[in-house]
Amino acid sequence: MNKQTLVAQIKSKKSFLCVGLDPDITKIPNHLLGSEDPIFEFNKAIIDATHEYCVSYKPNMAFYEAQGLEGWKSLDKTINYLNEKYPNHFTIADAKRGDIGNTSAMYAKAFLEKMKFDSITVAPYMGSDSVKPFLTVANKWVIVLALTSNEGALDFQFIKGDDHKQLFEHVLETSKNWGSDENMMYVVGATKAESLTDIRKIVPNHFLLVPGVGAQGGSLQEVCKYGFTKDCGLLINASRSILYASSGTDFAEKAAEEAKNMQQEMKGIMKQLNFS
Amino acid sequence: MNKQTLVAQIKSKKSFLCVGLDPDITKIPNHLLGSEDPIFEFNKAIIDATHEYCVSYKPNMAFYEAQGLEGWKSLDKTINYLNEKYPNHFTIADAKRGDIGNTSAMYAKAFLEKMKFDSITVAPYMGSDSVKPFLTVANKWVIVLALTSNEGALDFQFIKGDDHKQLFEHVLETSKNWGSDENMMYVVGATKAESLTDIRKIVPNHFLLVPGVGAQGGSLQEVCKYGFTKDCGLLINASRSILYASSGTDFAEKAAEEAKNMQQEMKGIMKQLNFS
Numbered sequence A, B: 001m002n003k004q005t006l007v008a009q010i011k012s013k014k015s016f017l018c019v020g021l022d023p024d025i026t027k028i029p030n031h032l033l034g035s036e037d038p039i040f041e042f043n044k045a046i047i048d049a050t051h052e053y054c055v056s057y058k059p060n061m062a063f064y065e066a067q068g069l070e071g072w073k074s075l076d077k078t079i080n081y082l083n084e085k086y087p088n089h090f091t092i093a094d095a096k097r098g099d100i101g102n103t104s105a106m107y108a109k110a111f112l113e114k115m116k117f118d119s120i121t122v123a124p125y126m127g128s129d130s131v132k133p134f135l136t137v138a139n140k141w142v143i144v145l146a147l148t149s150n151e152g153a154l155d156f157q158f159i160k161g162d163d164h165k166q167l168f169e170h171v172l173e174t175s176k177n178w179g180s181d182e183n184m185m186y187v188v189g190a191t192k193a194e195s196l197t198d199i200r201k202i203v204p205n206h207f208l209l210v211p212g213v214g215a216q217g218g219s220l221q222e223v224c225k226y227g228f229t230k231d232c233g234l235l236i237n238a239s240r241s242i243l244y245a246s247s248g249t250d251f252a253e254k255a256a257e258e259a260k261n262m263q264q265e266m267k268g269i270m271k272q273l274n275f276s
Helices: A003-013 A038-053 A061-065 A068-085 A101-114 A128-136 A167-178 A195-202 A220-227 A251-272 B003-013 B038-053 B061-065 B068-085 B101-114 B128-135 B167-178 B195-202 B220-227 B251-272
Strands: A017-021 A056-059 A090-097 A119-122 A141-147 A184-188 A207-210 A234-238 B017-021 B056-059 B090-097 B119-122 B141-147 B184-188 B207-210 B234-238
Touching: A017 A038, A017 A090, A017 A251, A038 A068, A038 A251, A056 A061, A056 A068, A056 A234, A061 A068, A061 A090, A061 B101, A068 A090, A068 B068, A068 B101, A090 A101, A101 A119, A101 A128, A101 B061, A101 B068, A119 A128, A128 A141, A128 A167, A141 A167, A141 A195, A167 A184, A167 A195, A184 A195, A195 A220, A207 A220, A220 A234, A220 A251, A234 A251, B017 B038, B017 B090, B017 B251, B038 B068, B038 B251, B056 B061, B056 B068, B061 B068, B061 B090, B068 B090, B090 B101, B101 B119, B101 B128, B119 B128, B128 B141, B128 B167, B141 B167, B141 B195, B167 B184, B167 B195, B184 B195, B195 B220, B207 B220, B220 B234, B220 B251, B234 B251
Parallel strands: A017 A056, A017 A234, A056 A090, A090 A119, A119 A141, A141 A184, A184 A207, A207 A234, B017 B056, B017 B234, B056 B090, B090 B119, B119 B141, B141 B184, B184 B207, B207 B234
Antiparallel strands: none
């Protein structure tokens, strides 16, 4: 998917919501556990219930890998379902991969070509040749970790260089030259919304994938105040708050309500900001 | 596997060689391509031919993922084969994972519990809670990226903080407190052997997993000169130079020769250093 199509989807749906598909087998409603593929059945129900309110889905690889081969089958079915039934949703393989050039090329093949995800998240520690192989596939995106929303983000991402720039700023400044705002995005956690002002000075036009609104406590209003661009420029991810809104037979209905609430808040913000 | 057992294996085999299992389907000998599972057949032949000369095997996840579901089946068969037939070999899931706490816990489950690898490589960018979940499983190891051997290592790993320490030194100093030299190792590329002197000041007793000897040009003698410890403390990885020593029907035989050459060189070094 190219940037123009993504922006058109956001405008048409009045939403920049991404639903994280982190199907934890210990949290999936009991009544699904008897089915042949509980994870896929859960995802399918969540997708069917929320697709109107979001523009993107982000399966988190760890939750599939934890189930071994069965988990990979569920992932395969999920991405095929999305690609066939909802081809206008932007799909993100939340894989946090990244390795030396020939290995990253293999990961690119796995996620962007074989499974046909629109994008993949990548850790920047290994530098240019760990990221560039993902940029060679047309209309596909790499989403580089810049500032994450977890506690451990404080360990290294804020280390100040002798030029007074912090590591995440180095990552943004250096890596933005490897591609463009047409094939690169960044992960920026919502828990540090004020950091978005400085981040927008470095990457004024890149889309940011923002976790941490909801379960991790970030504020949507704050993120938009500091991060919204002329093209929206934000994908706000919510996983647990939507997926596990209810653990009963009404899980999909409750997930839809939760997604709709977020979409309505987004619609309001887009109106305030005259974005249409 | 605990440290004592690993060191005993090294002493008994006079080898600290790790064979990287990166089965590239485009490089596997033609005569294997007709079999039901060429990747597993290739791995099995390589393992059977080299096991005497090495103490560790390191499947690189990307090469399996690139084959989709079939690739995961090959991986599953490979790790099961190793665990059953060669339980004294230290197994490394070269996965470069790492994510927020609940997600890293899922990866730990996938690789250390479900697939029963002895260890997994992890990228440090997301900090403590991305690494610690891998340290909760007894006798399992996390291998954190410190200084990699690729070109892109220069992009961020050498950034000097205002305390004059470089990023990879920060990673070593901070992360070594998350576990101990009984459950943590570090990836340190052989292409910068002289850096090992400074690294050994920070982590005098940790095992280092060293890629970049052979195909990437590092010298075994140099690495040992600066990195060898009282417990050996080194696992030297070689992948392509062994796997693809021949592309003919003699590939396993040639792989064994290559592995034996490295083992003999290691044996010589261990003798020089009075390590027995």
